[in-house]
Amino acid sequence: MRILVLGHGKTGKLVADVAAERGHGVHVLDAKENKDAAALTPMFLTGFDVVIDFTTPEAVVPNLRACLYSGARVVVGTTGWYDKLPDMRGLAERKEAGLLYGSNFSIGVQVMHRLAAEMGKELGNAGYTFEMSETHHVTKLDKPSGTALTLVDSVAKGSQESGKAGVEVRNVPIESIREGDAAGLHVLTATSQADRITLTHEAFSRRGFAEGAVRAAEWLATRKGCYDFRDVFTKL
Incomplete structure (x- = not known):
């Protein structure tokens, strides 16, 4: 080919x-x-x-x-x-x-999307708030990263599957960090008064x-x- x-x-x-x-x-x-x-x-x-x-x-x-x-x-x-x-x-x-x-x-990130959707479905109407952070190399042009935006979208779509008013994309803050030659770190956090759940994907290389x-x-x-x-x- x-x-x-x-x-x-x-x-x-x-x-x-x-x-x-x-x-x-x-x-x-x-x-x-x-x-x-x-x-x-x-x-x-x-x-x-x-x-x-x-x-x-x-x-x-x-x-x-x-x-x-x-x-x-x-x-x-x-x-x-x-x-x-x-x-x-x-x-x-x-x-x-x-x-x-x-x-x-990354295949790993695609699995993270599915897990993010599941978190949105199960936690979006259970008193949890969501936050997203992403870290990339200093030369990356777009901010937030496309991956962060689509992960938040996966959470929102998952929450909608519950049939109730769930997570809205606009209500999930995204922190963008640019440092060194970082290949990509994405961290999704769901927090309630009782506990916190963290989903992380870290790329070691491109x-x-x-x-x-x-x-x-x-x-x-x-x-x-x-x-x-x-x-x-x-x-x-």
């Missing part, structure tokens, strides 16, 4: 390495080579089975427009663009392209994100439509 990697930052480089390790042909475009998505012409994109984007919130939407317009399959690990998700989903459907997005491609993204690309290569990684990670 031929994979085009957009973004040559720390995660993008690792995605390219993992894809090569798994036997795929890899081509990488950095920001200078792809300003305003200019390199992503329909002819150029026909040479690839899947595109993986780990760029920036500013670059990802032009990249997506160019790729989806050409009917490409795109895996997006960049966050900070979800306000444009309805537009991108519609474009993918019209052009019979493939779009798979996720705030975090390897888990890269492996998940490449596996997602392998899965998407033969599919059309729009998918949330939270919904499909068990199928990889």
Whole structure:
């Protein structure tokens, strides 16, 4: 399989390495080579089975427009663009392209989402308040992290399953910390007058994100439509 990697930052480089390790042909475009998505012409994109984007919130939407317009399959690990998700989903459907997005491609984080939803379901109407904290490297651009935002969303959706007025996203504070080269630490806390429950995921490196993204690309290569990684990670 031929994979085009957009973004040559720390995660993008690792995605390219993992894809090569798994036997795929890899081509990488950095920001200078792809300003305003200019390199992503329909002819150029026909040479690839899947595109993986780990760029920036500013670059990802032009990249997506160019790729989806050409009917490409795109895996997006960049966050900070979800306000444009309805537009991108519609474009993918019209052009019979493939779009798979996720705030975090770590399998461990996906399990944390399910546990967060369960906490919301069981504790959201039981006198507990929720808090979220996330720690990342100093060069991470978006704040709060996309993973923190989607974890809070999982809590809220889980609480709604109880059929009662549950946790609202706006009522869950998120603390964002930027220090050193931290790969990612997410801590969800539920506190009552009687006790506290803490759910933690700590990434030791970016390897888990890269492996998940490449596996997602392998899965998407033969599919059309729009998918949330939270919904499909068990199928990889």
